Amino acid sequence: MNILYVMRYWPVYGGGETITVTLANEFVKRGHSVYVVYTYDKSCNPMPYSISPAINSQKMHTIEKYCASDVEKLQSYVVDNGIDVIINQWGSTKLCRLAIRQTKCKLITCWHLDVLPKVRAPHDIKEKIVNAIFRKRVYARYVHWRQMRDHNLNYKLSDKYVFLSHSFLREYVSLTHLKPDKEKLGAIPNPLTYTYDYDFNDYGKKKKQVLFVGRIFEYHKRLSYILRIWKQIEIDGRYSDWKLVIVGDGPDMHQTKQFSTELGLEQISFEGFRDPRQYYLESALFMMTSAFEGFGMTLVEAQQYGTVPIAMDSYKSLHDILQDKVNGIVVPDNDIDCFVKELKQLMDDKEKRKQLAMKGSETCRRFSVDSIATQWESFFNTLIDGK
Incomplete structure (x- = not known):
């Protein structure tokens, strides 16, 4: 199977990148072909983990504020490499969906945080205006409304929308105005990133x-x-x-x-x-x-x-x-x-x-990588083969 991860940063930034490398390495061991596209280079010396040389990575625009040429580049990459499934970790769900039009590629979008993360102080001009006019309580409602809008968009545009816990999945179902198809929702925790048994x-x-x-x-x-x-x-x-x-x-x-x-x-x-x-x-x-x-x-x-x-x-x-x-x-x-x-x-x-x-x-x-990778393969098989 040909798997494409869509990232914002690569290969180092935070936990999301660490988990992606861990699973990508495991999928390569299991005979899958793994590809990564990303927007920003981010590395360090020494590297905190090794990356299989079989993983193919390509820098291109993967986030919001994309243009038609960005869609074309990603679509060409999907077609040229025969990608079966995209795992959208940190990219634009809209961009991914547009790129796989007229292909058989499936789209899995992942959400890596609480359904409604705690509200922080406003940091862009739109948030500051809303906060100044309506104060804290209404500002919090605005932030939560915007977050649910993004969740619902991810759900609608993806073939599978995946959370890190069933508790998050249940929370999303309880909060959305949609009546989601539970077959389109899933929950898989992160795997252990190290192979070690403490003595x-x-x-x-x-x-x-x-x-x-x-x-x-x-x-x-x-x-x-x-x-x-x-x-x-x-x-x-x-x-x-x-x-x-x-x-x-x-x-x-x-x-x-x-x-x-x-x-x-x-x-x-x-x-x-x-x-x-x-x-x-x-x-x-x-x-x-x-x-x-x-x-x-x-x-x-x-x-x-x-x-x-x-x-x-x-x-x-x-x-x-x-x-x-x-x-x-x-x-x-x-x-x-x-x-x-x-x-x-x-x-x-x-x-x-x-x-x-x-x-x-x-x-x-x-949470062993073997157990978590097997859960991911089950998702792949269900989406692609209907098994």
Whole structure:
């Protein structure tokens, strides 16, 4: 089968690119031909993962504000390479649909976040005007209306519209004014990006270290919450042998470091963009305070390496990964005091940490790339062969 991924960035940017590479590599191993088209080059040195040389990539316009020549280029690429199915990860659904007219190619569009992500401050001129005139409540309704408009367009133009969790799928069905054909909807979680089984004979080598891995972007990841939580840990005085490690980079790195300085944090390290695997291996605990997520891959990566995640209950698919006090800890969204309490309890109890870590190592295996790729192949076969 010939599979085409439509991306915004390639080959490195965030979780979406990592997941795409993971699945693309697996599909190549299974005998499929995989192609990628993208708009923006984005790479780093060293690369955080390897990409099969059998994957063909081509830079072209894949996003909104396209023109007729962009449609023609994508259509020619689809026809010339005999593409059977497009997986639209971050491109324009309209552009993809126009490009496959008069072909047998099928279109799968993916949604990678909450159905209705939390409303942030207005950032373009239209949003600022609406917010200035109608204020916060009406502005929020406007943002949600626009989001549902985009969802409905994706649904109408795609042969399959795929969410990361059945909880998101059900939410979309409950919110849309359409009466969607449930055969056109689907849900597949992200796969584990690493092939690794943690050896719990080495658990004694874990450091007294709490880890964050992710993009340094306050609106999304709420690093300020993590720093405020850690301030309470340092104030306590009993945890002077523990350290907070921040792995990642992003547009808000400067202000995050500045806030750390203002808080007077001492037991903290900013590592920048790094391969996180060694940090997972060394760390006992992992923190997530995101305002929203689509899936939260760093949670299952932490579990895979025997690291216990503690996360705020800010998005529905969190519960696909974590069962509170079974394979991790879930605290109410925005409740910093509760987070501090749960964090201290685990820092004090090594046996409890190990118990949760062992269960997490077991439960995360259901997200293996083999399992997730098989689910994708089932979608392909249903769309193309009607099986």
